[in-house]
Amino acid sequence: MSEELITSISAEDRERLEMTGIELDEENRSGSFIQTDQHIHHSASKIEGIEMLPLDIALGKYDWLKEKIWNLVKRDKDEYTRFVSEREEKEGPRGFVVIARKGSKNIFPLQSCLFMQNAEIQTVHNIIIAEEGAELHLITGCTSSIGREKGTHYGITEIYVGKGALVSNTMIHTWGENIRVLPRSAAVVEEDGTFLSNYVSMNPVGYVQMYPVADLIGKNAVARFNSVVVAQKGSELDMGQRAILNAEGTSAELISRLITTGGKAVSRSHIIGAAADTKGHIECKGLILKDGTIHAVPEIEGRLTNTELSHEAAVGKIARDEIEYLMARGLDEEEATATIIRGFLDVKIKGLPESLQKKIDMAIDAAESGF
Amino acid sequence: MLKVEDLHVDVEGKEVLHNVNLHIGEGETHVLMGPNGSGKTTLLRSIMGFSGYNITEGRIFFKGRDVTEIPLYERARYGMGMMFQRPPTIAGLKLGKLLTAVSGSGPENIGNFASQMNMGDFLERDVNSGFSGGEIKRSEVLQLMMQHPDFVMLDEPESGVDLENISLIGRSIAKLVDKDRHIVNRQKSGLIITHTGYILDYIEADAGHMLCDGEIKCHGNPREILKLIQEKGYRECIRCQRN
Numbered sequence: 116m117s118e119e120l121i122t123s124i125s126a127e128d129r130e131r132l133e134m135t136g137i138e139l140d141e142e143n144r145s146g147s148f149i150q151t152d153q154h155i156h157h158s159a160s161k162i163e164g165i166e167m168l169p170l171d172i173a174l175g176k177y178d179w180l181k182e183k184i185w186n187l188v189k190r191d192k193d194e195y196t197r198f199v200s201e202r203e204e205k206e207g208p209r210g211f212v213v214i215a216r217k218g219s220k221n222i223f224p225l226q227s228c229l230f231m232q233n234a235e236i237q238t239v240h241n242i243i244i245a246e247e248g249a250e251l252h253l254i255t256g257c258t259s260s261i262g263r264e265k266g267t268h269y270g271i272t273e274i275y276v277g278k279g280a281l282v283s284n285t286m287i288h289t290w291g292e293n294i295r296v297l298p299r300s301a302a303v304v305e306e307d308g309t310f311l312s313n314y315v316s317m318n319p320v321g322y323v324q325m326y327p328v329a330d331l332i333g334k335n336a337v338a339r340f341n342s343v344v345v346a347q348k349g350s351e352l353d354m355g356q357r358a359i360l361n362a363e364g365t366s367a368e369l370i371s372r373l374i375t376t377g378g379k380a381v382s383r384s385h386i387i388g389a390a391a392d393t394k395g396h397i398e399c400k401g402l403i404l405k406d407g408t409i410h411a412v413p414e415i416e417g418r419l420t421n422t423e424l425s426h427e428a429a430v431g432k433i434a435r436d437e438i439e440y441l442m443a444r445g446l447d448e449e450e451a452t453a454t455i456i457r458g459f460l461d462v463k464i465k466g467l468p469e470s471l472q473k474k475i476d477m478a479i480d481a482a483e484s485g486f
Numbered sequence: 487m488l489k490v491e492d493l494h495v496d497v498e499g500k501e502v503l504h505n506v507n508l509h510i511g512e513g514e515t516h517v518l519m520g521p522n523g524s525g526k527t528t529l530l531r532s533i534m535g536f537s538g539y540n541i542t543e544g545r546i547f548f549k550g551r552d553v554t555e556i557p558l559y560e561r562a563r564y565g566m567g568m569m570f571q572r573p574p575t576i577a578g579l580k581l582g583k584l585l586t587a588v589s590g591s592g593p594e595n596i597g598n599f600a601s602q603m604n605m606g607d608f609l610e611r612d613v614n615s616g617f618s619g620g621e622i623k624r625s626e627v628l629q630l631m632m633q634h635p636d637f638v639m640l641d642e643p644e645s646g647v648d649l650e651n652i653s654l655i656g657r658s659i660a661k662l663v664d665k666d667r668h669i670v671n672r673q674k675s676g677l678i679i680t681h682t683g684y685i686l687d688y689i690e691a692d693a694g695h696m697l698c699d700g701e702i703k704c705h706g707n708p709r710e711i712l713k714l715i716q717e718k719g720y721r722e723c724i725r726c727q728r729n
Contacts, residue, residue: 434574437574441584442557443567444587445559445563446587455576458576458579458583458612459578460578461579
């Protein structure tokens with residue numbers, strides 16, 4: 116990334132970008148896309164076989180992309196998608212396209228950074244395509260400038276996971292207290308493909324509402340959603356995730372860890388077993404540390420005999436006997452509680468490169484001191 | 487090391503221990519026996535300072551200091567340790583992380599101790615999650631090795647353990663209470679609850695106490711007490727006390 120770009124960002128904001136997993140020196144990154152408000156600074160991939168382009172340029176370059184845009188997420192889905200669509204028509208599209216060509220692979224993730232500085236509403240539209248056998252890892256850091264009074268972020272993401280391909284999409288949110296965030300995402304996964312969606316939000320945010328969907332249309336396709344969320348006082352997070360097991364042998368795992376320290380968190384999960392030999396599991400665990408609400412809504416919907424769906428959900432406080440177990444080893448109550456919480460949030464994600472897992476761990480560790 | 491004086495303990499409003507007196511000197515290991523429900527675990531947990539054990543009368547002195555009122559973790563930091571009979575499972579917390587938190591030592595040191603206890607493969611597992619009887623005890627001993635208390639209380643260390651594990655656990659506990667050192671050099675002390683007495687094959691206990699209905703009914707040679715229970719049952723102890 117250019118020196119000019121890096122120095123144009125204040126030291127404070129740079130720190131916030133780093134908290135969301137963004138590395139401005141790109142040393143451990145395969146490429147970057149940076150959008151501040153509606154302005155795109157930078158978009159490039161360092162890996163052969165993987166392109167990372169601003170959406171408007173990509174649409175000019177590849178005619179076939181027209182079939183991929185507004186395909187998985189419909190323009191008229193809701194007022195937010197309509198808003199983005201109308202703005203795209205007026206001002207041209209913002210956001211990026213990643214195309215991982217057949218058999219390509221990135222070990223270090225591509226990063227995209229969506230940064231809100233001054234705009235009232237930031238809109239972004241991303242399309243991610245992994246062709247047959249490609250392995251593509253993305254990390255998206257979303258943050259706003261410190262001291263932003265308010266703002267709204269609408270993000271459309273359409274993800275195409277080809278035959279035997281793997282896409283991991285890790286999102287780390289570090290928004291401000293009054294920011295409203297409305298992502299609209301959908302993925303389609305072909306035969307033997309794997310889609311991993313990871314979401315981490317540890318900082319205060321005004322309102323988040325999302326419900327990404329993975330449609331598993333090819334045999335033996337796999338989807339795994341992991342989210343680690345803290346609802347701080349004043350925050351309202353309404354998060355859903357849906358997997359549709361639409362082909363033989365497909366499977367899905369939806370795992371959520373929620374903590375409230377005074378905010379409101381809703382975790383909706385839905386798996387539909389619509390084909391034979393399918394498996395799905397939902398696991399949602401919530402800890403209420405202070406006042407606040409955790410509302411878990413796990414739904415499993417089997418549409419034929421040969422599907423196996425299950426869910427487990429638990430909401431409550433940390434058990435006294437667990438805290439005292441650690442206290443008997445010499446940890447005081449605060450240390451014991453923090454140690455248990457850190458364990459509670461420790462979600463190891465199968466198929467994720469180590470560097471990404473580390474970023475997730477770091478984001479969680481950074482917030483841990485607040486408990 | 488430990489002195490319990492005239493201890494009365496309430497659990498959920500009911501007096502479970504009455505007038506318990508116990509003295510364990512430096513370098514001594516004692517055995518606590520008694521029928522199920524007699525209050526053995528309650529006594530250990532009261533000495534350790536767990537919540538829900540309300541001391542209504544009496545005092546507990548540890549290393550010369552009155553610890554009756556001080557919190558659980560301070561007693562632990564002051565040198566008290568406990569091996570749990572049925573420890574809780576802590577989902578997500580890795581055993582290795584817990585050992586680091588307990589001891590503050592690095593991965594190398596932890597690795598050494600873990601392999602001594604055959605627990606090397608468990609450091610990345612959630613604490614007690616899916617552990618077998620023997621694995622739970624090995625994990626408990628490992629945690630105590632990292633904590634190295636001066637006085638350790640063991641709640642049925644041999645229960646649920648197979649013959650192969652009992653030898654490892656028995657020998658390791660002997661080390662925890664300095665039984666591997668010459669008698670004049672022993673500094674660490676222990677209090678062990680046992681039903682079967684198998685643990686006595688590894689640790690030569692210095693004294694035994696028999697707890698019945700929340701009271702210590704007799705003190706004596708642990709093997710003699712055990713033999714008496716085996717021959718005549720606990721009733722004999724109660725009868726004997728009455729006479």
